[in-house]
Amino acid sequence: MNDTASPVEIESAIRTIQTDLPVNATFHVWLKAKKDDEPGSVSFSNHNGKFGEVSSTNLDEYNFRIYQVFGGGRVELSYDTVTTAVSVMYWFIASDVLETGITVVHTKPDNAAPDLPESYHFRPPFGWMNDPNGFGRFEGRPHLFYQHYSHGLRWNTMHWGHAVSSDYLRWRHLPIFLFPSEDLTTRPDKRGGAYSGSTIPLVEGTGIRVFFTEQVQDRVPEQQIQLTATSSDLIMAGQAEVILGNRPDGQGLTTDFRDPYVVRGPDGLWKMLLGSQSDGGGVILLYETQDPTAASGWTYVGKLWVETRYKTTAIECPCLLPLDGPANARSTRWVLTYGLMHSEDAATGRKNLTMADVGWFDGKTFVKEFGQELDFGTDNYAFQAFLDGDTIVGIGWLANWADATPEIDFPTAMTLPRRMHFSHGALLTPPIGAAESLRHRILDRTRLAAGERVEFSTGAVELLFELTKPGLPFELELDHPSAKLGVVCDDTGLWIRHEDGRGSPSPRYISEGARPFRLRIFLDYGSIEVFADHGRYVGTKRIESFEPVRAAHLKSIDGAVAHATIWALKQ
Template sequence: MPSNQTASTEAVRILHADLPVNSTLHIWMKAISPNAPGVISMHSSNGQFAQLMATNHEEYEFRIYHVFGGGHIELHYNTETTAISVAYWFTPSDVLETGITVIHTNPGNAPPNLQDGYHFRPPFGWMNDPNGFGRFGGRPHLFYQHYSHGLQWNNMHWGHAVSSDYLRWRHLPIFLFPSEALRARPDKRGGAFSGSAIPLPNGPGIRVFFTEQEKDRTPEEQIQMTAVSPDLFSAGHAEVILEQRPENQGLTLDFRDPYVFRGPDGLWKMLLGSQSEEGGVILLYETQDMTAAGGWTYIGKIWVEKRYATTAIECPCLLPLDGPANDPATRWGLLYGLMNSTDAKTGRHNLSMVDVGWFDGKTFVKEFEQELDFGTDNYAFQAFIDGDHGVGIGWLANWADTGYAVDFPTAMTLPRRLLLSDGVLLTPPIGAAESLRSHILDRTRLSAGQVVTFVNGAIEIIFELTEPGAPVVLELDHPHVHLAVEVNENGLLIRHEEEGKASPEYIAAGARPSRIRVFLDYGSIEVFADHGRWTGTKRIAGFEPVRSAQLKAAPGLVSHATVWALRP
């Protein structure tokens, strides 16, 4: 990223960029005060060729400029009258292969500098739920809830990235924007909330579905929208497809997070999360329209969750697990988040669940259930079928730890497979996660009970027990948190304890694992036991790395252990 350079006066700043032919600039700018506009002048070797202006002094205004000739350009602005939040450029003809090039981020929304970090993070700003996760045009695409201009939640956009292996991502232009009414002020009133994406029936494009939120709008704060992207990186005009909740269902104003998928009868289905007097509910819609552009009809409540005091079910997701969608014997997985729920036994909040059963296109019959993640920091998980199995990803965080006024740089979880095996759902990391391994740090000392020191904060540890459920503690040395992975008579635990602060019990009760795989990164720990039979994810505040590990177990209970250094 080219650095800022100061001109003859300290108030004038210059941004530099070397652009290919036919480049596009995206810039967010605002006026410092209502008394004078914000101004950016654009210069080439031939002198000034353009000027951009903004009059809003409350929120950044979005500007686009096409530079057809390319070459070296300079962006001049006076910091006493003008502020720039983000500026990047790209070439539309090959942006899916090359991504965007960021030339400026405000220090208040800049990402952490984590050279060896391997979890997905946005190039600037706030991020939460994954959206529109799928393979389009032959590549995995990830959209996500995003606010560009700070590290706190605010009026929602959709960020966007593309990959070839789910691990190494190229950042793409901002995909969805809040409505004009919500772009005027950073007032946290709504925006383009969570949703999903499907391929267009003819061609490489996609259709996205999302909830538009506008606080205090009547009669509905939340409505469902759709937009089309023929080029896979820019969205066309969004249109309303559901302008109100289903009537006479006793629902709250919560009506969000459309997940669209092909049902066993070949029709497009849509799930939406809400809340009623009975508890959290998942609503089912369908359409006869093969393009899914309209004609959505309410079918009914496919699921009601009465056990937890949730304020709404969020981010529902339904996909076939062990066979084709049109086979009546195929089991389906219904995944969802329980917003503001509390598990009284452990003190954990905002649980994520998965129910496995049969779906005939109209009704879902549960066979069994399990928690998606005992650590609970795998929220808003979204999955789709890629080839012959499901792949999903979640927000590596939990609303119990953050809020609208908290700086909260965060990440996505490692992508995970969804595999049905012997009556349980396994969610191991995708196989490509092994490609993160840089070199082996240890194969003997950890299993012998010695301390193994790490070279950086990106680490993978695998150890196996000679007896399922044998008591063992993997102590992890973190400068601010007591952190450990433990197996005892109660199950498998992540111990995350901050001094002077009560901690929930992050436990997979009754688990008796034999093989435990631990991924450490700057700000997170992910535990996969017995190939993902039990999975736990915990965010760690800040970006201080875990410095070392030690296995504590009785002699003979650890058969072997391996430690890898990782890098993206």
């Protein structure tokens, strides 16, 4: 990821930030006024004096401004802290930003990214993040878009953040890609914005087409409608147009109507999945279009799926992909993933589950063969995947709305990217192969297997161990300063022990009946991800705070552990 610039700040009423620029740098600045009788402003100066300025009269929310600096060299950005508040400033060179990313020169203390040098999970360069959007490979590179609010660590008016990678693990931050309407950005009142969606390559020419939900909380009759926009440069989206302005009639739907996922169907037509809710439960709606560009002509096909389990309200973030063959083959299985909003498993206390159903899709209907939870830890939410060649690659929000609320600061990350494939009657979701490139150095090859305590030098660690027989009991104790943490296999199954000491009983994060033999466990600052039996059982759990896990101790019966290795990880 890009390093934040180290500006020189002169502490006085006038704050000055110095940065060295190449020629033709574009600045993105968010600022607001502090006084109703005087605009807030940021000035640009060099050795010849002041040459430019951006300003805002808005007292409620930070306004977005663009400024082009044609000459290079040392530039000073100055503003009066009495009259002006500045949230974010970054610059980039449009001609090579996909190669070099943005350079952040200013954030506030309350929207700054955490300083975690060894951390390997994706985090935004500033501000709030939730659902991954538009995940895909475009013009040869993986791109990740995400729900984003720049000016704090709490959910608010939604934009799309953006990053690009070559391996899904090491990301370059790019300019904010998609903005909500100007009316929604005038005040931080949580009325809506550019909600989740998906992206496809442009059928004609280079670039991408984006599909997203626009939410306006007080709009009548539709709070949520579907829009599309294009981008030829992969840097910023163009003007958005409405493609679905109303829910389908006569379906008994609530106002929930969101998260368009667009994929090519087995009949060659573009299909769109949308999440909603009806009297019968959570609903996935199916649309299609004859338009080869997917720009228009979307018509309602029917309810692809209705979910009644776990007291689900709306379904969120549906995703559908061919799993074990080409999309146009009748024998090909498809995998349907979706989030169950407000769901609760009464037996375990886990909330907001995510399901993965495998079956057959003929372009109109989905016939389920079997289903399983995508993640027994539940903190792999809003999972979105795409077909990269012949391999499905997906990523999720490493959090859950059971813990996050708009009233608390909640810095989060994305999960490790995962593959999805079908093997011996099961859906496997192991980490991508490139995850092995994170292994920086070996910490242990003998002590963990021998039952000894192993200390960690950093909070970024991978543990790999195999049992001599599937399902042998063990308990991996993980020493964390504020949570009782571990991974356990017993006669009930495989589960993550997570007790945060808040008094209320912790949910039981369990894959019931699992009898694993091979465990691969990733620890990072603020998370644990468990992959058992090559991704047959997967559990992801966010850990409060960025305190590292300090040590591990593996307890088991004599002869149960065949071998174990621990690596320190580094991006």
